[in-house]
Structures are given as structure tokens and as C-alpha cells.
Amino acid sequence: MRDIAIVAYHQSRAVADAGACNEVEMIMPVLNEVYGQVGINNAQDVDFVCSGSCDYMQGAAFAFVAGVDALGAVPPIKESHVEMDAAWALYESILKIRMGSAESALIYGFGKSSPGELPIVLSQQLDPYYLAPQWIDTVSLAAMQARLLLEQGVITERDMAAVVSRSRRNARQNPNAQLAGDISVDDVLAEETYLSPLRRVDCCPVSDGAAAMIICTEDKAREWGVPYALIRGIDHRIETHHIGMRDLTDSASTRLAAERAGVGDGPVDVAELYAPFSHQELILARALGLGEQTDINPSGGVLAGNLMMASGLARVGEVFNRIVAGEAQRGVAHATSGPCLQHNLVTVVEKA
Amino acid sequence: MADQQDTITGIDVPVYLKYNFTAGAGPARFLSQVKNGKLTGQRCPRCQQVYIPPRGSCAACGVATEEELVLPDKATVQSFTIVSIPIPNNPIKPPYIIANLVLDGANISFIHLMSECVNEDVRIGQRVQAVWKPEEEWDYSMDNIRYFKPLDEPDVPVAQIGKLPVSGWEGMSDA
Amino acid sequence: MANLAAVVGIGQTKYTTKRDDVSIAGLVREAAQNALDDAGIGWDDIDAVILGKAPDMFEGVIMPEIYLTDALGCNGKPMLRVHTAGSVGGSTALVAASHVQSGAFNRVLTVAFEKQSESNAMWALSNPQPFSTHLNAGAGGYFAPIIREYMRRSNAPDDVGIKVAVKDRLHGARNPLAHLQRPDITMEEVKESFMLWDPIRFLESCPSSDGACAMVIANEELAEQSAKPPAWIRGVAMRSEPTMYAGREEVNPQAGKDCAADVYAQAGITDPRRDLDCAEVYVPFSWYEPMWLENLGFAPEGEGWKLTMEGATSLDEGGDIPWNPSGGVLSSNPIGASGMIRFAEAARQVRGDAGDHQVEGARLALGHAYGGGAQFFAMWVVGADKA
Numbered sequence: 001m002r003d004i005a006i007v008a009y010h011q012s013r014a015v016a017d018a019g020a021c022n023e024v025e026m027i028m029p030v031l032n033e034v035y036g037q038v039g040i041n042n043a044q045d046v047d048f049v050c051s052g053s054c055d056y057m058q059g060a061a062f063a064f065v066a067g068v069d070a071l072g073a074v075p076p077i078k079e080s081h082v083e084m085d086a087a088w089a090l091y092e093s094i095l096k097i098r099m100g101s102a103e104s105a106l107i108y109g110f111g112k113s114s115p116g117e118l119p120i121v122l123s124q125q126l127d128p129y130y131l132a133p134q135w136i137d138t139v140s141l142a143a144m145q146a147r148l149l150l151e152q153g154v155i156t157e158r159d160m161a162a163v164v165s166r167s168r169r170n171a172r173q174n175p176n177a178q179l180a181g182d183i184s185v186d187d188v189l190a191e192e193t194y195l196s197p198l199r200r201v202d203c204c205p206v207s208d209g210a211a212a213m214i215i216c217t218e219d220k221a222r223e224w225g226v227p228y229a230l231i232r233g234i235d236h237r238i239e240t241h242h243i244g245m246r247d248l249t250d251s252a253s254t255r256l257a258a259e260r261a262g263v264g265d266g267p268v269d270v271a272e273l274y275a276p277f278s279h280q281e282l283i284l285a286r287a288l289g290l291g292e293q294t295d296i297n298p299s300g301g302v303l304a305g306n307l308m309m310a311s312g313l314a315r316v317g318e319v320f321n322r323i324v325a326g327e328a329q330r331g332v333a334h335a336t337s338g339p340c341l342q343h344n345l346v347t348v349v350e351k352a
Numbered sequence: 353m354a355d356q357q358d359t360i361t362g363i364d365v366p367v368y369l370k371y372n373f374t375a376g377a378g379p380a381r382f383l384s385q386v387k388n389g390k391l392t393g394q395r396c397p398r399c400q401q402v403y404i405p406p407r408g409s410c411a412a413c414g415v416a417t418e419e420e421l422v423l424p425d426k427a428t429v430q431s432f433t434i435v436s437i438p439i440p441n442n443p444i445k446p447p448y449i450i451a452n453l454v455l456d457g458a459n460i461s462f463i464h465l466m467s468e469c470v471n472e473d474v475r476i477g478q479r480v481q482a483v484w485k486p487e488e489e490w491d492y493s494m495d496n497i498r499y500f501k502p503l504d505e506p507d508v509p510v511a512q513i514g515k516l517p518v519s520g521w522e523g524m525s526d527a
Numbered sequence: 528m529a530n531l532a533a534v535v536g537i538g539q540t541k542y543t544t545k546r547d548d549v550s551i552a553g554l555v556r557e558a559a560q561n562a563l564d565d566a567g568i569g570w571d572d573i574d575a576v577i578l579g580k581a582p583d584m585f586e587g588v589i590m591p592e593i594y595l596t597d598a599l600g601c602n603g604k605p606m607l608r609v610h611t612a613g614s615v616g617g618s619t620a621l622v623a624a625s626h627v628q629s630g631a632f633n634r635v636l637t638v639a640f641e642k643q644s645e646s647n648a649m650w651a652l653s654n655p656q657p658f659s660t661h662l663n664a665g666a667g668g669y670f671a672p673i674i675r676e677y678m679r680r681s682n683a684p685d686d687v688g689i690k691v692a693v694k695d696r697l698h699g700a701r702n703p704l705a706h707l708q709r710p711d712i713t714m715e716e717v718k719e720s721f722m723l724w725d726p727i728r729f730l731e732s733c734p735s736s737d738g739a740c741a742m743v744i745a746n747e748e749l750a751e752q753s754a755k756p757p758a759w760i761r762g763v764a765m766r767s768e769p770t771m772y773a774g775r776e777e778v779n780p781q782a783g784k785d786c787a788a789d790v791y792a793q794a795g796i797t798d799p800r801r802d803l804d805c806a807e808v809y810v811p812f813s814w815y816e817p818m819w820l821e822n823l824g825f826a827p828e829g830e831g832w833k834l835t836m837e838g839a840t841s842l843d844e845g846g847d848i849p850w851n852p853s854g855g856v857l858s859s860n861p862i863g864a865s866g867m868i869r870f871a872e873a874a875r876q877v878r879g880d881a882g883d884h885q886v887e888g889a890r891l892a893l894g895h896a897y898g899g900g901a902q903f904f905a906m907w908v909v910g911a912d913k914a
Contacts, residue, residue, distance in 0.1 A: 367587050411770070430676075432672055432675065
């Protein structure tokens with residue numbers, strides 16, 4: 001199959017509240033940035049556009065329709081949308097290029113989570129008859145998962161604290177991060193628990209913002225004459241919604257997706273993992289078979305800033321940035337959806 | 353223990369979620385002006401078309417709009433419908449007329465109510481003007497305009513709808 | 528070039544106002560199982576699932592693929608959820624097809640659904656937001672002024688919409704799955720029905736339905752081995768434009784014209800009325816038949832209504848280009864599934880498997896869906912032959 005090149009990536013700074021900005025105003029500057037990176041004018045200059053967003057973030061049906069207003073879609077364009085993280089919009093776009101109906105694609109994701117109470121909103125993605133009426137929020141579910149890991153001795157609280165400490169430290173180099181700073185493992189452990197055993201710092205912040213990427217065939221990348229990285233593998237898998245039927249201390253779907261995407265076919269210099277909770281990074285690193293040689297979440301990951309519906313795409317973007325900067329040869333990006341890592345997507349990106 | 357129970361075919365599970373909406377920078381400018389009784393549109397720097405209410409961008413060009421201009425409260429009927437069914441959460445009782453109206457000087461229509469008219473006489477190209485609420489009731493809302501009512505002006509030819517200058521239809525025919 | 532792909536299995540539920548005997552999971556499962564049975568395969572033969580539905584707010588379940596994976600036998604497989612407003616059923620089929628056409632998958636299941644009885648779509652569509660006037664009057668309130676403008680431009684007689692309303696219900700009466708079963712409907716009855724959004728009458732509007740539609744799409748090799756005749760996918764196209772922009776042509780949207788031109792070019796169609804045998808087109812309000820006849824190039828601009836009035840689109844009148852032989856959206860409307868039903872019904876026709884609403888000898892058919900403010904379009908052309 002044809003290799004797909006990533007040629008441009010940009011994201012807005014993760015902020016707790018984008019204030020007066022509406023979605024279009026949030027998306028447009030990010031799009032302009034990626035257009036600039038490859039020297040094109042607007043979405044008319046790519047063959048396909050695909051976006052990811054969620055109506056319930058904004059609290060209005062058809063919230064994604066506003067996104068089209070940012071594209072300059074006159075004359076009409078080839079465009080589609082997933083009600084998922086934009087990492088899955090990337091997946092759809094890759095299929096379009098591989099089937100030969102596009103040479104290039106623009107992918108963007110956006111979320112303005114600040115208008116609602118995200119963990120409560122997300123409780124409504126659970127089984128509508130048995131679980132959603134109980135309003136079980138996503139943080140509580142993650143806390144149960146963390147407790148299993150701790151009680152089974154798979155990880156320690158110190159391991160979780162180390163994830164948080166490294167995230168904050170790495171985020172100091174990331175101008176887009178919302179949370180960054182020097183916080184030692186002991187500092188983390190000294191904090192009160194929030195939803196036991198999770199501390200507030202174990203949980204990702206909720207951020208407003210958007211991210212955009214342009215991908216294309218290798219020929220097109222050479223024509224544009226811009227630095228690029230290659231997507232060597234991409235796969236995603238979902239597992240049962242019944243939490244009681246899953247081994248929450250592992251991520252079987254990540255393991256499977258990693259195998260299919262070929263993560264183990266070479267050394268992994270860098271990995272960006274969509275782990276909204278510190279313990280989930282530990283689960284994911286194991287499921288992906290990552291070892292000491294891999295720099296995990298050099299951006300700080302989503303614990304440092306979480307652009308809902310764009311964070312998965314942002315992970316791919318972060319790996320792309322490291323590779324074109326020459327800091328890494330080969331990297332892995334991960335995206336997730338659903339409670340306790342139910343649905344996972346893995347992308348392998350390599351130096352061209 | 354009752355072995356025989358009625359089959360449950362549904363349960364009511366109300367979902368209440370609270371949101372703090374933001375209108376956006378462009379619309380917020382419009383709303384703060386409409387509170388003062390002014391209708392403020394924005395012009396696209398690329399195609400020069402005037403949007404009202406503005407959304408901060410030109411959807412056709414995909415670029416931000418910044419230049420503002422105050423428009424009169426006279427408009428032309430681009431099309432309309434007479435709504436005869438009640439709509440959930442809609443306080444207005446049917447039958448009522450909603451129309452796509454284009455303000456003079458604007459290039460795009462918005463939806464508003466029409467009243468003080470004979471339903472059968474409403475037509476495409478008809479001239480209308482805003483009837484405002486009393487000033488003390490003005491808020492950050494298009495509801496400051498209660499509805500639009502017919503004007504005693506000749507109809508605008510369909511080809512001209514959405515292309516009138518700020519001076520209006522009569523202003524144009526004078527010139 | 529894209530790999531060849533074909534529809535090898537189709538499953539639907541009986542469309543009805545309220546399916547209170549099944550949950551949402553039960554509804555999608557039923558359609559999916561029917562599609563697998565039709566294809567003569569089992570759950571293990573499916574490599575990925577592609578799910579579509581209209582806004583999550585219709586049922587109040589956020590990202591329902593998360594919850595529906597178990598019902599759709601998707602555990603351990605890829606699951607993708609598409610949402611492109613009313614066109615979603617069509618777009619979902621296209622995204623599913625791309626899984627096979629890209630060579631990445633051998634055989635996938637695609638499902639679209641809506642359980643309108645568990646929601647209030649009118650509320651979800653008119654959800655009041657601060658700052659805006661309370662004028663949102665549902666989809667009919669949005670489309671009625673556009674229809675009025677079409678009537679003005681085309682000088683079409685007032686009863687064109689009435690004729691379509693009758694024709695599609697008579698078609699629906701041939702289709703046991705159709706929600707509305709009105710073999711006795713008359714022009715007079717439609718004319719006398721309540722005027723909801725002038726000029727749209729009650730009987731000129733689509734119903735609210737519960738239902739799901741599913742298809743199995745397979746690669747060339749598997750399709751050739753399938754028990755029943757495959758429907759070969761001969762062209763796929765999508766187009767989008769913004770809802771509102773200055774100077775937008777709302778009656779005859781450019782996105783629809785471009786999308787049709789694209790899909791016809793792929794399928795080698797130069798004259799759609801002549802080259803196609805039938806079409807399943809998204810007509811939620813009766814006047815959209817003449818409007819789309821023009822938009823899709825079956826008639827010159829301003830003359831679509833003449834085809835309708837001549838009976839060209841009617842199965843019962845022996846028309847040369849039957850539109851919506853299944854009864855269309857006017858007979859069944861589970862919103863998120865309505866587009867996929869159009870695509871699936873087009874496939875049924877070229878498989879020669881459409882029962883009493885079969886268009887005799889159909890070899891090439893168009894499936895069409897649109898959504899939003901008639902701004903999102905999805906179309907495919909399917910054929911009994913590979914090329």
C-alpha cells in the first residue's frame with residue numbers, strides 16, 4: 001500500500017477557556033497555519049477534508065456544520081466528518097488516498113469543552129439503559145481502573161506520580177501546554193486525593209482548541225517541497241463496552257492495534273500517548289511494548305493539555321514534529337475514545 | 353414473587369446538561385450593538401459581501417471578517433413560510449410567518465417574524481421594516497426586534513434581492 | 528485506481544413509528560443480522576464496522592458506537608462513526624466502501640439507524656440557544672421558503688408536490704418494510720391535509736420512524752463468490768458547501784450538481800435519465816422530487832416537475848425512470864438511516880431483489896442522500912455489472 005506523508009501540523013494553545021471565540025474563530029487560525037506550512041491558500045487546494053468533533057461538547061446538534069464555514073468551501077469541496085476524535089478523521093482520509101480518489105487531505109479536530117461539564121457530559125456515552133441513568137462520570141470510571149492496578153500490584157502510586165511529574169516537566173518545553181512546571185514525585189504524592197485513588201494532577205485538564213494536519217502521497221509531498229514524515233502503519237480496535245468483562249489493567253485493543261500497525265517492527269524513539277489519566281499511560285506503554293529507549297510524551301501529553309476531539313490527532317502531530325525536527329527517526333502515536341481506554345488507535349510514523 | 357410481569361418497553365431518563373454558551377467574537381460585537389438598537393454587519397475582506405448577523409467569518413471564503421458597518425432596519429422578503437404547527441420550546445403560537453429577510457446593504461438573509469400583514473398578501477420581493485420593542489426592554493438579542501411589518505414601497509425584482517445598497521430600494525431608484 | 532467493491536448483503540428493519548420491543552442495540556443488531564443472513568455469512572466474516580446516524584442528540588447517547596460495539600459484533604475490530612447530518616446514511620456507506628476500495632479490508636459491515644421514538648428530533652433540531660430568536664421551526668420551517676422560491680421560478684403547478692406525495696406512498700405500499708402503508712391514498716386527501724409549513728402539507732412531509740439499515744460490502748474476489756448477485760459499486764461521490772453564504776444558490780445547490788457530475792463520470796453516465804434504470808433519492812418533502820430531478824440532471828432547470836407530472840418517475844404509471852420505488856423518505860424516515868436506505872434500495876434494484884417494487888430489468892441505479900441546509904451530498908451508482 002502507498003505510504004502516506006504528513007506534511008503539516010498545527011494546533012492552538014491548550015487553554016481552559018477560549019473565551020469569546022466560537023468554533024469557527026477557533027479553527028480558522030489553525031487552518032491558516034497549516035496552509036502556510038505547505039504554501040496553499042485554503043481547503044480548495046487539497047482533494048479531501050475530514051474533521052472530528054462532538055456535538056455534545058458544544059451542546060448543540062450539528063455543531064460540526066459550523067466547521068465548514070472555516071474552510072472556504074465555495075465552490076463545494078469533498079468533505080466528511082466523524083463524530084470522534086480527529087485521529088479517526090485521519091484514518092478515514094488515509095483510506096481515501098489509498099483508494100486513489102485523493103492525493104492530499106486536510107484533517108482537523110476541534111472542541112470547545114468549556115461550555116459544559118465534560119466528565120458529566122461524557123457519562124452520557126455509556127449504555128443508555130443501564131449506565132447513563134446513573135450518571136457515572138469518566139473520572140470515577142478511571143479511578144476504579146486505577147484502584148485495580150494498585151491493588152493488583154501492577155503499579156504503585158509512585159509510578160503514577162512519576163508520570164505526572166515528567167508530564168509537567170516536559171510541558172515546560174511545549175508552548176501549547178496548559179499545565180507545565182516543576183513538580184517532584186514527592187510533591188505529587190503530598191497532594192490530596194480527589195476521586196480516590198486519583199489526585200487532581202493524575203487527571204488531564206479540559207482544554208478548548210483545535211488542531212489541523214495535512215497529509216498526502218509522497219509524490220505530492222515532493223511536489224510541495226516541504227519536509228515530511230511517513231505514516232508506516234495505522235490501525236484501530238474497539239473492545240467491549242461492558243467494563244466488567246474487560247481486564248482493565250491491560251488494553252487488549254491497544255495491543256492488537258499496535259501489532260497490526262507494526263509498532264514492534266523497529267525501535268520506537270518517541271511515543272505520544274493519549275492517556276487522560278496518569279495510570280493509563282502506564283497501561284498503554286506496556287500494551288505498546290515500549291521500553292526504556294522510548295521517550296514517552298515529550299510534549300507533556302494530554303495531562304498537560306487536552307484538546308477534546310483533537311488530542312488524538314495532536315499526538316500524531318507531535319510525533320511528526322519530532323521527526324521532521326530530526327529529534328527522532330521513528331515514533332508511535334496513540335489515540336483513545338470511550339471510558340477506560342475502550343477504543344484505541346495506533347499510528348507509526350517514520351522519517352522519510 | 354410475581355413470575356408474570358408486564359413487559360417494560362420504555363423508561364424515562366431525563367438528561368439535563370448545563371452549558372455556558374459563547375456567541376463568538378464576531379456575533380458578540382453584533383449583540384452588544386443590537387442592545388443599543390443598531391444592526392451591525394461585517395464585510396468580507398475578500399469577496400466584499402456583507403454578512404448580518406455576522407459570524408466572524410465569511411463562509412464562502414473561509415476568512416475572518418472585521419470591517420463593520422451599521423445597516424438600516426429595512427429589508428426585503430427573500431422567501432417565507434407560514435408555520436402552522438407548534439414547535440417545542442418555541443413561545444410563539446402558530447400560525448405565524450417566518451421569512452428569510454435581507455437587510456438593505458446586506459448580501460445574506462436571516463430569519464425573522466413578519467406581522468401586521470395579511471398572510472395571503474405576503475410575497476417574495478416585498479419590502480418590510482423592523483418593529484422594535486420599547487427601548488427599556490432591549491437586550492443582547494435579535495428579539496429586540498419584535499417582528500417586521502410591510503412597507504409601502506414597490507416590490508424589489510427578484511434579481512435585485514440581496515443586492516440593494518445601504519440607502520435602500522427607494523434610495524436606489526432615486527439614483 | 529480504487530479496488531472493486533460490491534454490496535453482497537442488505538438488511539433492514541420494518542420501519543414504524545415506535546419499535547418498543549427492542550432497545551437501540553436490538554434495533555441495529557436486527558438490521559445487521561439480516562444483512563449477514565442475506566450475504567450468507569457470519570459475524571466472524573466481518574473485518575470492520577462503520578456506523579452512521581444523525582446527531583447524537585436525537586437519542587441522547589453520545590458517540591453511540593461506544594455502546595453499540597457489542598451488539599454489532601465489533602469487539603477486537605475497527606469501528607468508525609460517521610456523522611454528516613441528514614446525508615449521513617449515504618456518507619457512511621461511502622466511508623464503508625472506502626475501507627474495501629482502499630484494499631485495506633476484505634469485507635465490512637455498515638449500519639445506520641435512528642430510533643426517533645426514543646427522542647424528540649424536532650426538539651433536537653430546534654434546540655433553543657441564547658442570543659438567537661426562537662424561530663427555528665424544524666426542518667420544514669427551513670425548507671419551506673426554499674420550496675416556495677422553486678415554485679416561483681419554475682411556475683410549476685401547485686399539485687406537483689401532491690402528485691409526488693401520492694406516487695411515493697403508492698410505491699411504499701409495494702414495499703412491506705415501508706412505514707406508511709397507504710395503497711388507498713388520493714390527490715384529494717393530500718390536498719386537504721393540514722398545511723404545516725406553507726407550502727408544505729402534512730402528507731407532503733416524511734414521517735418519523737424507528738429503523739436501521741445495514742449492508743455488507745466486499746472486495747471483488749469475495750463478491751464473485753457470493754450466493755446472491757452482488758451490486759457493484761460503480762461510482763462514489765461526496766460534496767459539501769457552507770450552510771449560509773452571500774449569494775448561495777439554495778434551490779439548486781452547486782454541491783449537488785458537482786456531486787452528481789462526479790459520480791456520473793465515474794460510472795460512465797452521460798444522460799442520467801437514459802443511462803440509469805431507477806433512482807433512490809432523498810426526498811423528505813414532496814417538492815424536492817422536481818427540485819432534485821433538475822439538480823441531478825434528469826431534467827433541464829425549471830422542468831423537473833414535468834417529469835413528475837408525466838408519470839416518468841412513477842412505477843405505477845410505467846415511467847421510464849422510476850424514482851424511489853421503495854416509497855422513499857416520504858414513506859419511511861429513520862433520519863440517520865434514511866440515506867443508507869436509499870443506497871441499499873438502489874443496490875436491491877440492480878441485484879433484482881426488490882420484490883414488488885422491483886424495476887424490471889434494472890441494471891444501473893443511483894443512491895442519493897443530502898443533509899444540513901441541502902449542503903451535504905453523498906451519492907453512489909451501483910450496477911449489476913462490474914463495468
